Amino acid sequence: MAYLQQTFARFLMPKKSTRSDAKPPAPVTIRDVARAAGVHVSTVSRALDPRRPGSVSAEVVAAIESAARRLGYRANRAASALRTGRTHTIGVLVPDITNPVFPPILKGIEAYAAARGSFVLIANVASSAMARPVVERMLAHQVDGVILAITSREDPLVDFMIASGVNAVMINRADESGRLPSVVSDDRLAMKLVVDHLLQGGRKRIAHLAGPQNVPTGVGRRLGYEQAMRDRGLASAGIVACDAYSRDAGRVAMAQLLATSKKPPDSVVCCNDLVALGAYDALARAGLRIPGDVAVAGHNDMLLVDLISPPLTTVRPPHGELGWRAAQLLFERLEDRQLSPITVVLRPELVVRGSTAPVA
């Protein structure tokens, strides 16, 4: 491409020589500021370091700051990174940023990081099996830490993170080996809230469309559902695990549930909203009405699930807080590498809508 551009430049860009006159301004370095303020560069460095106030006399600081402002000085972070080993950059790995649970999490991370003067590098990594080279590149970039929002259980990636000595925090999945700090939403509580709500609405035959069982949330929510049913002395009206957290998988799983039960359930607790929407499809196809015949509940409170028909009852995890708490854990560890790997469990909230209206 570079070759083509060169070759055709004279035809495509007649103003080339004119435009190249506008050369970018030469960058202002700490030397320029030192010279302008009549002090040594190290004095400038000290004066501009917010962590050490009072190490330079007030009038010198003033002179330096005025010179810096006048010249438009901007400290070169690449240089300070080389010297200090801190880039003020954290990496975040998500499976797919277009999955609507991640943007609010990312926003929470970014807000916290920005407040601490750091930037966020994002990388979409479809599966944690493909994460290794991306993490390698992040380490080459000297990121100060990494937040993993990718999901799989017993992940060799965790071993790699620990072996390489990176500061890392997991989100949306507790590290089952307990070696990395993590932030999660309480999946057991979530399922308990839903089951109890269905019971209060007069539902008795409660089934579960579970998530993929190689993903922590898939397992966690299934266990939560089973526990909640046991606590209330109820037998499950059926459990089918989905292949994926998708609408298609939900449709398939719901169809299977209907096919294998003699009597259909009167309610179904879904591992997430997309699966619940798939359940909507399968129920419609089977001629069953929501919530008349079957109540449906989801998880995540995705955008717009309040607008579909009927509006979906769901569980809302505190996504934004999940993000900033993870960032908080990471920054804590940046300051003190000895902190032990804790798990922070946040409370989700039940959002009741039409899809679980009480039986008539």
Place this chain on the structure above:
Amino acid sequence: MAYLQQTFARFLMPKKSTRSDAKPPAPVTIRDVARAAGVHVSTVSRALDPRRPGSVSAEVVAAIESAARRLGYRANRAASALRTGRTHTIGVLVPDITNPVFPPILKGIEAYAAARGSFVLIANVASSAMARPVVERMLAHQVDGVILAITSREDPLVDFMIASGVNAVMINRADESGRLPSVVSDDRLAMKLVVDHLLQGGRKRIAHLAGPQNVPTGVGRRLGYEQAMRDRGLASAGIVACDAYSRDAGRVAMAQLLATSKKPPDSVVCCNDLVALGAYDALARAGLRIPGDVAVAGHNDMLLVDLISPPLTTVRPPHGELGWRAAQLLFERLEDRQLSPITVVLRPELVVRGSTAPVA
């Protein structure tokens, strides 16, 4: 906080001294590789530089690569950034990553950047008025370029970007001054597609809920609507501009449109999907049925608008391509700074659903 942690460390973290034994492995530098391979560091640098193949003899390259692999060498990008001025990092400014149009754009940008070995720094910036300090920080980070997905017209930010000499590309809004390259979806075509579709469905009194008129897409779509109507020889059945691209603003605008028209329109072209959903609310409140009394069309094809009742007819801009095209423009300019600032216009696609079913 650091103080508290120190103070309480002995109570909270009894294993502190034990854990600190696990010190991170000392980083492997180019020196270590050179020593292991029995060559000079500059030879290692050359051997590992993919841009200059053949500048080092094959057997030396092999020795170096094997040593590098054995030691687990990872080039320190902070160091090479200092030396070369290239960080392999681009910055992206979005108003709000939780707005569902941005994740696919970001994904497109990230995919292209990753393929070129670069990372993406994201920053949420509510308005372009607040962008200046963020851009300053990005420049301090020595980003190779910036993609602006923030929207406002005649923005002083553009002047700043040009003055500072950063490589920048705008997305979702053409720079009206034509000084920065940009990638946009064809808003005029979008409105034309919608208007023609409504006409084909037998609608005659077509109104428009316009976007904020200080935002390029708000203006562009309004002009597109007006042009399309003129082209077909039709008079507008009313235009109301929304304060924001939100459901609330859409509800308010639709209510106003109904209040000020003697006879309600038989269809309304909305500047985006959220506004269309607001129109749904207002129409329901006014006792008007969609699409029986009024057809409604949106723009963006947000997640789940196919699932609401009735499913929303909308326009789908190629968001992912918008993103990677912007990245492509940016990288082109990284290689050749003389390229003139072009605008790339991509074709959106009409997605017909129930909300614009033909009149009975």
Place this chain on the structure above:
DNA sequence: TTGAAAGCGCTAACAT
């Protein structure tokens, strides 16, 4: 083809 040497811009230990 390889080695030697300089230096990117900054910070921090040490000296004054």
Place this chain on the structure above:
DNA sequence: ATGTTAGCGCTTTCAA
């Protein structure tokens, strides 16, 4: 409180 000095890890002339 300020200056001196060394050097972070890499790339890139220049010389051999």
